Amino acid sequence: MFLARLPMTMSGVLLTLYIVTGLGRGYGAAGLAGGGVTLGMALGAPLLGRCFDRYGLRPIVAVCGIGTTAFWVAAPHLPFEALAVVAVPAGMLSVPAGSLARQVLATLVPPEERRAAYSLDTISIEATFMIGPAAGIAAITAFSPTWTLTALGALFGVTAFLIWLVDPPIRETVTEAAERGARPPLRSWLTGQLVATLLIAGGTLFVLVGTELATLAVLRANGELGMTGVVIAVMCAASILGGIVHGAVKRSLPQGVLMLLLALLVVPVGLADRPWWLLMLVLIPTNLLCAPTLAATTETVSRIAPPQVRGEAMGLQDAFTRLGLAVGGPVVGFAIDHSSPEWGFAAAGLGGLVIAAAGLLHRRTPAPAPEPAMAAATRE
Structure with missing residues (x-):
C-alpha cells in the first residue's frame, strides 16, 4: 500500500x-x-x-x-x-x-x-507525501x-x-459466509455517531490543507519561498513523531479532542510568521496531532461500522476527507486573497472547527431502532 x-x-x-x-x-x-x-x-x-x-x-x-x-x-x-x-x-x-x-x-x-x-499506516502516508x-x-x-x-x-x-x-x-474469513447473507440496511449503521466521525475527518483535512496553503503564502510574502521544503519536511516529521506516540500508548485522546486541539493550535500561528524558522517552530505543535487525529478517525470508523459494510464505511471516510481537501483550499485561499497570508491560519483552524461542530450536532442524533427481523436474530 x-x-x-x-x-x-x-x-x-x-x-x-x-x-x-x-x-x-x-x-x-x-x-x-x-x-x-x-x-x-x-x-x-x-x-x-x-x-x-x-x-x-x-x-x-x-x-x-x-x-x-x-x-x-x-x-x-x-x-x-x-x-x-x-x-x-x-x-x-x-x-x-x-x-x-x-x-x-x-x-x-x-x-x-x-x-x-x-x-503506522498514517506514518506511511506521511512518508509517501515526503517522497x-x-x-x-x-x-x-x-x-x-x-x-x-x-x-x-x-x-x-x-x-x-x-x-x-x-x-x-x-474481511474475516470465519464470518464471511454469514456476512454475505446478512448485509445490514444503511440506516442501521449510518448513525449520528458515524456521520459525526466522518464530518470531523473532513474538518481535519480542511485544517491540514488550509495550513499548508497558508504556510506557502506566508513564506512567499516574506520572500522566503526557498525554505518551503525545509518547513514542510519538519511538519511531516512532527506528524510522524505524533503518530509514533499515539500508536505506542495504551490509551490516547479520542478523535474529537484531537481534532479540536489540532484546529485550535493552528489559529494563532499567523502571529509568529517570520522569520521562517520561527514559523516552523510554531507549526510543530499542531502537526504533532496530525497523524494521531487521522489514525483515531480510522479506528473509530472500524469500531462503529459492521464488518459486512466495512468497505463502504471506509469509502465514505475517503469521500469526506477528499471533500475536506477540496473545500479547504478554496476557502482558505479566499481568506488569504481578501485579507493577508497570516489570516490563512486562522481561517484554516476556524473552518475546521465549524465542520467539527456540525459533526458534534450529528452525534446527538439518536440511533435508529433495530428492525424487527434484526432484533429477532439478535435474541436468537
Missing part, C-alpha cells in the same frame, strides 16, 4: 505542471482538471467500497487498475477539454489504496492493537511531460497488479 500511494501523491503536481507547461494553460485550468479527479475519487470511494464488500478485492482492483492506467497513459495525448471531461470518471476508477489498507488492517489486526496499526511529489517534480523536470505521465500510468498499473497478486484479506 505504501507503493500504491506513491503515484497518487505524484499525480496532482504532475497534472498541474503538465497543463501549465505542456498545454500552456493557467493554474485555474489545472485546478479545474485536478479538482475533477478529486471529485471523482470522493464520489467513487463509497461505491467502490460497496463493490469490495459484495464482489471481493480482485475484480474491482483489476477494473480500477486498467481504467487508471489507461487515463494517465492517454492524458498527454488529449486536448485540455477532453482531459477535463474525463477527469471525474478517471478519479472514480482510482484504486482506493487508503481505504483498502484500512480494511486489510481491520481484518488482520485484533481490535486492541489497531491503534498502533492505524498509526512522492518531490520525485514527480524531479521526473517531469528531467524528462518530457508525455514520458512522465506515461510512466505514472505504468506505475499505477504495476501497483494495482501487485495488490491483485497479493490479494490481502479484507
Whole structure:
C-alpha cells in the first residue's frame, strides 16, 4: 500500500505542471482538471467500497487498475477539454489504496492493537507525501511531460497488479459466509455517531490543507519561498513523531479532542510568521496531532461500522476527507486573497472547527431502532 500511494501523491503536481507547461494553460485550468479527479475519487470511494464488500478485492482492483492506467497513459495525448471531461470518471476508477489498507488492517489486526496499526499506516502516508511529489517534480523536470505521465500510468498499473497478486484479506474469513447473507440496511449503521466521525475527518483535512496553503503564502510574502521544503519536511516529521506516540500508548485522546486541539493550535500561528524558522517552530505543535487525529478517525470508523459494510464505511471516510481537501483550499485561499497570508491560519483552524461542530450536532442524533427481523436474530 505504501507503493500504491506513491503515484497518487505524484499525480496532482504532475497534472498541474503538465497543463501549465505542456498545454500552456493557467493554474485555474489545472485546478479545474485536478479538482475533477478529486471529485471523482470522493464520489467513487463509497461505491467502490460497496463493490469490495459484495464482489471481493480482485475484480474491482483489476477494473480500477486498467481504467487508471489507461487515463494517465492517454492524458498527454488529449486536448485540455477532453482531459477535463474525463477527469471525474478517471478519479472514480482510482484504486482506493487508503481505504483498502484500512480494511486489510481491520481484518488482520485484533481490535486492541489497531491503534498502533492505524498509526503506522498514517506514518506511511506521511512518508509517501515526503517522497512522492518531490520525485514527480524531479521526473517531469528531467524528462518530457508525455514520458512522465506515461510512466505514472505504468506505475499505477504495476501497483494495482501487485495488490491483485497479493490479494490481502479484507474481511474475516470465519464470518464471511454469514456476512454475505446478512448485509445490514444503511440506516442501521449510518448513525449520528458515524456521520459525526466522518464530518470531523473532513474538518481535519480542511485544517491540514488550509495550513499548508497558508504556510506557502506566508513564506512567499516574506520572500522566503526557498525554505518551503525545509518547513514542510519538519511538519511531516512532527506528524510522524505524533503518530509514533499515539500508536505506542495504551490509551490516547479520542478523535474529537484531537481534532479540536489540532484546529485550535493552528489559529494563532499567523502571529509568529517570520522569520521562517520561527514559523516552523510554531507549526510543530499542531502537526504533532496530525497523524494521531487521522489514525483515531480510522479506528473509530472500524469500531462503529459492521464488518459486512466495512468497505463502504471506509469509502465514505475517503469521500469526506477528499471533500475536506477540496473545500479547504478554496476557502482558505479566499481568506488569504481578501485579507493577508497570516489570516490563512486562522481561517484554516476556524473552518475546521465549524465542520467539527456540525459533526458534534450529528452525534446527538439518536440511533435508529433495530428492525424487527434484526432484533429477532439478535435474541436468537
